[in-house]
Amino acid sequence: MQRxxxxxxxxRSLVVRSRPDIWLFYINRxxxxxxxxxxxxxxxxxxxxxxxxxxDYRGEGRPADVSEAQYVPGGSHREIYLRLRCxxxxxxxxxxxxxxxxxxxxxxRLVNLWHGIPIKAIGNLDERFTNHQFHREFRKSQRIxxxxxxxxxxxxxxxxxxxxxxKKIKVFGLPRNDFLGMPYTELPGAxxxxxxxxxxxxxxxxxxxxxxxxxxxxxxxxxxxxDDLHWLEPLLQxxxxxxxxxxxxxxxDLYRELIxxxxxIVDCSQAVYDDVSCLMREVNLLISDFSSIWVDYLLLDRPIxxxxxxxxRYMESRGxxxxxxxxxxxxxxxxxxxxxxxxxxxxxxxxPVPARQQxxxxxxxxxxxFGSCARLYRYLQDWTAAET
Numbered sequence: 165m166q167r168x169x170x171x172x173x174x175x176r177s178l179v180v181r182s183r184p185d186i187w188l189f190y191i192n193r194x195x196x197x198x199x200x201x202x203x204x205x206x207x208x209x210x211x212x213x214x215x216x217x218x219x220d221y222r223g224e225g226r227p228a229d230v231s232e233a234q235y236v237p238g239g240s241h242r243e244i245y246l247r248l249r250c251x252x253x254x255x256x257x258x259x260x261x262x263x264x265x266x267x268x269x270x271x272x273r274l275v276n277l278w279h280g281i282p283i284k285a286i287g288n289l290d291e292r293f294t295n296h297q298f299h300r301e302f303r304k305s306q307r308i309x310x311x312x313x314x315x316x317x318x319x320x321x322x323x324x325x326x327x328x329x330x331k332k333i334k335v336f337g338l339p340r341n342d343f344l345g346m347p348y349t350e351l352p353g354a355x356x357x358x359x360x361x362x363x364x365x366x367x368x369x370x371x372x373x374x375x376x377x378x379x380x381x382x383x384x385x386x387x388x389x390x391d392d393l394h395w396l397e398p399l400l401q402x403x404x405x406x407x408x409x410x411x412x413x414x415x416x417d418l419y420r421e422l423i424x425x426x427x428x429i430v431d432c433s434q435a436v437y438d439d440v441s442c443l444m445r446e447v448n449l450l451i452s453d454f455s456s457i458w459v460d461y462l463l464l465d466r467p468i469x470x471x472x473x474x475x476x477r478y479m480e481s482r483g484x485x486x487x488x489x490x491x492x493x494x495x496x497x498x499x500x501x502x503x504x505x506x507x508x509x510x511x512x513x514x515x516p517v518p519a520r521q522q523x524x525x526x527x528x529x530x531x532x533x534f535g536s537c538a539r540l541y542r543y544l545q546d547w548t549a550a551e552t
Contacts, residue, residue, distance in 0.1 A: 166265055174268035177248045182271040184548045185214045186250040190221070190238075192257055197227040198439035200256045200277035200312075203339035206352050207537035213545075217250075219243050229352045247272070251548060259304060273309040275544075276326075277339060281318055281456040281528065284377070285483040287325035302327040312336045312540050314459075315530045321485045336543065337529070337536030343441035344463055345534030351442070358442035365430055366446055370405040370511065373432060373447040375440075377455035378412035379474070381481035386418050387453065387473050388500075390425050395504050400428040403511040408432035408447070410440065412455075449510055451503075454478060454488070462493065462525040463532055465517050467510040470496035471503045491528075493521035 187208060189201050197218070206229070208216045218230050221238030236242050247253070250272050256279040285291070288298055305328040312334055313319050319333045343355060351359065362371070379385045388396070388409075400407055410432040411419045423431050437443040440457065444450070449467045452458040458468050470492055472478070479488075489496070497503040525532060531539070 169265035170268045173244070173248060173266055174270075177269045177271050180248050182251065183215075183249045184251045184552055186217070186246060187214050187252045187254070188217050188219050188236075188246060188250045188272075189254045190219045192221045192238075193223065195222070195257055196434060196438040197230070198340075199279055199441070200339045201254060202229075202352075202355075202439065203342050203441075204254065204277065204537050204540065206355075207339070207342070207541060210350075211541070217246055219246075228354050252544060259308065267307065273547075274307055275310045275312070276308050277312055278322065281314060281338075281459045282321045282325055282485045283456045283459070283488070284454050284478075285325075285485050288327050289321070289325045289483075289485045291483060298327065305329075308332065310334060312338065312536070314338050314341070314536075315528050317486070317527055325485065334540075334543065335530050336539040337531045337533075338460070339537045339540065340439075340441050341460055341463055341529075342534045342537050343439065344445060344460065355439060355442045358437055358439055359445055362432075362437065362443050362446035365408075366406060370403055370448045371408065371446055372400075372405055372449045372451060372507075373408045373410055373443070374451040374471075375410040375455055375457045376412070376415075376453050376471075378414050379478070379481075381477060385474060386415070387471050388419075388422060390421050392500055393422070393425055395500070397426050397428055399504065399507060399511075400426075405448075405511065406430060408443070410434075410437070410443070449507075451507075454482075454484070458493075459528045462521065463529060463534070465521075465525075467517065468493055468521070469503070469506045469510055470494060472496045473498055473500075491524060493524040494518070 189205050191197055191201060205216055208214055217234050217236050219236050219238050226232065226235040236246065247266050248269060252273050252275055254275045254277055256277045259274065287293065288301055305326050308328065310332055311322055311328065313322055314337050316335060319330060319335060322328065322333050323330045343351065348356060348359060374388060376387050407429045409419050409423050409429060413434050416433050423429055432443060444461055444464065449469065450458055450461045451469045451471055453470060453472050461468060475498060497506050
């Protein structure tokens with residue numbers, strides 16, 4: 165059925181006129197309207213030079229910042245109408261929705277705004293990747309016309325992970341990072357509300373955020389737990405601090421007991437803050453592990469503490485796209501006692517971030533200026549002009 169539809173829409177696309185001012189932004193049923201998709205959407209809307217449409221496959225209704233005219237339910241006749249005429253389709257996760265039955269349509273360009281900077285091994289960089297998966301990934305990569313990445317290092321990782329030609333991967337920065345540094349008044353309304361929610365929870369205290377990634381080797385494995393409260397709660401009290409917990413969406417239940425056990429610990433999950441960039445604007449210190457969230461946080465020049473309690477097991481199970489211990493901006497802790505010491509040290513001084521952290525920021529971010537959307541937008545407009 166899918167192939168028949170693909171042929172049908174291919175022939176239909178030959179008789180309709182492509183519109184260079186129609187740009188489609190896709191979100192699937194596992195996403196929220198946040199990150200790179202939301203940031204670039206916001207920038208395009210503010211300029212008013214193109215018509216932006218949100219193609220939403222979640223079935224949860226229209227986001228507050230999207231007008232009725234711009235909102236298109238996934239799978240509707242209106243999606244088909246726009247998909248056959250659009251210039252650009254933007255994705256940040258799977259490309260299946262943007263292609264699928266439209267896989268033979270050649271009038272549009274597919275732009276991948278990948279939702280993370282790969283620190284852990286993904287795709288072809290994962291040693292478990294099979295020969296069949298390699299060839300499938302290569303075929304899929306042929307349909308992606310452009311990636312936007314933050315650095316030359318990330319370009320190499322993306323090229324290897326997605327089996328993609330390097331010339332398709334451009335270093336413009338990641339749109340979502342504009343939300344970290346742009347003036348509060350320029351944020352969209354819903355994003356301003358998230359910032360104010362974090363500011364209200366903070367209530368003048370230091371705000372620490374613990375943001376671990378998921379473990380596919382053990383679905384019940386956690387770093388911080390209720391057993392750590394005997395040292396964690398006094399530490400937070402001493403430093404007038406609040407600890408936010410932001411687990412991977414799959415792992416929220418694992419941290420629920422810890423969150424509910426102390427008035428100094430709050431839920432910062434995706435259900436509470438759907439856009440982590442708005443949350444990080446208010447965070448004073450980040451605690452992370454193998455998640456790439458710390459790479460974005462580098463742009464704020466604030467302390468980062470690493471807790472890799474299961475480093476050896478994680479390396480054996482998943483592995484890394486980069487030498488983990490050599491690209492970190494600070495040493496990592498492997499035990500709760502080491503973590504306690506690292507937090508006491510970081511909270512006990514008020515000094516500029518070390519030269520090592522500045523060097524790592526330059527490694528992962530070619531443009532630390534919060535202007536990624538503008539660079540990408542100019543390139544896309546110039547690309548359109550060159551082909552029309």
